[in-house]
Amino acid sequence: MPRPPDSYSELEVSELYCAKCKRATPVRQRLLLILPSGNKYDYTCSVCGSSVGSKMDDDTSAFTILPPK
Ligand SMILES: [Zn+2]
Structure with a gap:
């Protein structure tokens, strides 16, 4: 079964619908x-500075667990 390229799920969000502006905004x-x-x-x-959403990714490269002493 063909699957979409990996980059498909990592599309950067550039515009989202804003409830305050009542339209999609950058x-x-x-x-x-x-x-x-x-x-x-x-x-x-x-445009208006209100929060329009959030996202989790599974990139753990920025998090370093210190080894036990
Ligand atoms: Zn807005």
């Missing part, structure tokens, strides 16, 4: 949290 991505399970990003409307 968003700013902000790294919110770095967790052992991945990073959490927050998306903010670049």
